[in-house]
Amino acid sequence: MARDEKRGRGRGRGDREERDEFVDKLVAINRVAKVVKGGKNFGFAALVVVGDQKGRVGFGKGKAREVPEAIRKAAQEAKRNLVRIPLREGRTLHHDGQGRWGAGKVVLRAAPPGTGIIAGGPMRAIFETLGIQDIVAKSIGSSNPYNMVRATVDALKNQTSPRSIASKRGKKVSDILAHRTGGGEAGAADAA
Secondary structure, three states: OHHHHHHHHHHHHHHHHHHHHOEEEEEEEEEEEEEEOOEEEEEEEEEEEEEOOOOEEEEEEEEEOOHHHHHHHHHHHHHHOOEEOOOEOOOEOOOOEEEEEOOEEEEEEEOOOOOOEEOOHHHHHHHHHHOOOOEEEEEEEOOOHHHHHHHHHHHHHOOOOHHHHHHHHOOOHHHHHHHHHOHHHHHHHHHO
């Protein structure tokens, strides 16, 4: 009997640690209605963004008759759909990017230290849970939170790090970064 109690407590602690690892933000909540013979059945749809503030982020949708249950389902789905995004110095993007989903289009720009997060509601939630501290973002077109979140994740998925580019091209990371700052041309002239 004591053995079963121990196992139960141990599992609970592990769940708590996992929950503490992730930060979740509620982006949108909608009251939805299903029309039935006797009238309308009301429910709630939630959009939640989850991240570990170290470069992983995901989003999920959940529907239920009660708000807390809808949020719980959305957070569960978001944890299943986590994607890793490479960050420069753990605070901003490596390069500018664009994303699109339906009529929603977003433009993301890397920013110098001290800029902060300059972005609207759903995009801000993604950047805060992802761990980005300096970024400038603009949403063009649809202001629907679902489209904005998907477009932002699309733009983030297109991010590449100098390390991945160097490995694809068979070069050193320092060679890739030298071209970014313009130092590559001087190095090429010296080599010739």
